[in-house]
Amino acid sequence: MYIRQDILDAVAAKKMPEDRTFGKAVLPAICVAQYKNGQWSEVELGFDRDHRLSGGSTAVQYAQSIFEGMKAYFVHQVTPQIFRPYDHAVRFRRSAERMCMPPVPREMFVYGVNLLSRLYADVIPREADGALYLRPSLYGTDYSLSIEPSESYQFTIHAAPTIPFSKDMKSVLIERRNSRSAVGGTGGVKAAGNYAAGFQSLTRARQLGCATSLWLDPLESKYIEELSLMNFFVVREGELHTPTLQNSFLPGITRQSLLTLAEDLGLRIAERRIDINELIKEIETGSVTEAFSCGTAAVVSPIRSLKEASGTEYVFSDEPGPITRTLRKQLLDIQEGRTADRFGWMQSV
Amino acid sequence: MYIRQDILDAVAAKKMPEDRTFGKAVLPAICVAQYKNGQWSEVELGFDRDHRLSGGSTAVQYAQSIFEGMKAYFVHQVTPQIFRPYDHAVRFRRSAERMCMPPVPREMFVYGVNLLSRLYADVIPREADGALYLRPSLYGTDYSLSIEPSESYQFTIHAAPTIPFSKDMKSVLIERRNSRSAVGGTGGVKAAGNYAAGFQSLTRARQLGCATSLWLDPLESKYIEELSLMNFFVVREGELHTPTLQNSFLPGITRQSLLTLAEDLGLRIAERRIDINELIKEIETGSVTEAFSCGTAAVVSPIRSLKEASGTEYVFSDEPGPITRTLRKQLLDIQEGRTADRFGWMQSV
Numbered sequence A, B: 001m002y003i004r005q006d007i008l009d010a011v012a013a014k015k016m017p018e019d020r021t022f023g024k025a026v027l028p029a030i031c032v033a034q035y036k037n038g039q040w041s042e043v044e045l046g047f048d049r050d051h052r053l054s055g056g057s058t059a060v061q062y063a064q065s066i067f068e069g070m071k072a073y074f075v076h077q078v079t080p081q082i083f084r085p086y087d088h089a090v091r092f093r094r095s096a097e098r099m100c101m102p103p104v105p106r107e108m109f110v111y112g113v114n115l116l117s118r119l120y121a122d123v124i125p126r127e128a129d130g131a132l133y134l135r136p137s138l139y140g141t142d143y144s145l146s147i148e149p150s151e152s153y154q155f156t157i158h159a160a161p162t163i164p165f166s167k168d169m170k171s172v173l174i175e176r177r178n179s180r181s182a183v184g185g186t187g188g189v190k191a192a193g194n195y196a197a198g199f200q201s202l203t204r205a206r207q208l209g210c211a212t213s214l215w216l217d218p219l220e221s222k223y224i225e226e227l228s229l230m231n232f233f234v235v236r237e238g239e240l241h242t243p244t245l246q247n248s249f250l251p252g253i254t255r256q257s258l259l260t261l262a263e264d265l266g267l268r269i270a271e272r273r274i275d276i277n278e279l280i281k282e283i284e285t286g287s288v289t290e291a292f293s294c295g296t297a298a299v300v301s302p303i304r305s306l307k308e309a310s311g312t313e314y315v316f317s318d319e320p321g322p323i324t325r326t327l328r329k330q331l332l333d334i335q336e337g338r339t340a341d342r343f344g345w346m347q348s349v
């Protein structure tokens, strides 16, 4: 494919950014396509600054906007490889449908993430835990104050080289006051609106020394759903447990991959409703010994404790547990190309 | 105040737009201010095209974005007058706080809507039911893929001359499947994320010949909350009823004004929980005879019937009822300057 010279120049001039804190060093060239009159344009490379949108667009005014988060790895591989791009494409389509937006064809989505990963191959951190974080998004661009779905849309893919979050053990705030998603709301898809709605809880969590919040079900505020940006697992008497999927929280691709891996490793697994108050008792009696969060950004991240808003703390353990460590290692071994990809998850770009 | 010549030229060249369907003819000049390093800039006039934002901003990616909708009237008045600008400023502040955004000072907010209304005085439709619709909004402009509140923000005010929705009697779909807001969610403020989340229901409503959806409470799907863009009233045995405010739906300024007006007119009023199934029985027995929606855009709009997704229809009445008509007329008389503003609601710009 032909790539504009100014984009090649910008990419060539691009040094590995200094600040590789998650998501901060967004690269200037993006993939972009436009939807107008019922049709998608080709995916092109462009500069973010040339594809800005109005504050009066349906994206900004009504949050008609969705995104995905995925990673291209280039550690032990000979070319960059993306983790489960087709599964992200499928979830992107489901998100688009929920928000009344035209789906982005799967091939177009995968073509875009491949193109950008190839373009930026030289700035993908090749150390362990490094990756190119890819952020496909789709949003309404109609400039109209009447509150209804847009007729025009923009599909963009932004990218940022990244090394993961710190590996310190985290505490998590039990969010007993607010729910993240209504029944029949948008919690089951990656809608923009789900995220800023959680900032208030994030602020409260940080004030209590917690990294994030644990959300409970919208009807009884009793059953665990997920963390603000990650899914949730615990280990009880050697068995791996995670909440059964509900349409009020996100079906994580990392979550699903870990269930597959765990089964393959011969671990006993259970998807079930997890009552927060029972879980607290089980932490106290010592039958639950490990907990971790999982998602594209942090992969697998051990949780030290749960905290109530009152400050009361329930500690799982002070060190990452054996099952947490095994699952993290096994998944990263596949993602970073140290072991065979026996599930067909990695796609070369 | 000094106004740039190119803006004055653009405004002078501006004919009354042909298409005054609600919200479609957005005017090119806007008010704009920037928040950076913990401080607000002055409010200026500018062109929308010069203040675009990145698709990678927290506004677009995470829906860190709020808005207000308000109107400047210029019918029988000698200068344009805005309806309850300070009350909109207060709600805007509450919305900003919920979404972890810096509040826009009340004086700045009111200065902005006044400035724009003066600038566009000549294109405000001076016929009955005409107005300048004003759309203040506030959104995060940081370009970052890390999911947390922005550090920089933009405050804009867009405007569109408008004549109200058609006055046909509307049918409304009873939304029994989805909830609009979670408990502790963002339903009580004007967050962008509340709106696109309702597009799916709007699509279903239209397929059934309905104009909008009626939302029920998030816990039991039983008590009426509001319509997608408006509050809800019924008349039962001559008494005016509306749902008691909950933090899951918007405290409408029109709703509050109508309660004040009704009390002043000596009507009996009740704010109470309204059970949808009891309401249906009361429609069928004939004790509930009128229903209407209210909000800035449509003012007071009679509702002909409620419909179930199955198609079953419950008809209030085929003609706007007497209390609906009285309240609509009384409110518009104040807004359009035909009667004395005995509540101090109108502010000259």
Ligand SMILES: Cc1ncc(COP(=O)(O)O)c(C=O)c1O
Pocket (backbone or CB within 6 Å): A069, A226, A227, A228, A229, A230, A231, A250, A251, A252, A253, A254, A255, A294, A295, A296, A297
């Ligand atoms: C709300 C939420 N839950 C869970 C996840 C984890 O999903 P995945 O493993 O597909 O990244 C994410 C991140 O994508 C998320 O935003």
Ligand SMILES: Cc1ncc(COP(=O)(O)O)c(C=O)c1O
Pocket (backbone or CB within 6 Å): B069, B226, B227, B228, B229, B230, B231, B250, B251, B252, B253, B254, B255, B294, B295, B296, B297
């Ligand atoms: C969800 C919702 N409910 C109710 C209203 C009515 O509020 P107001 O009378 O202040 O315009 C609006 C419109 O602003 C709204 O968006």
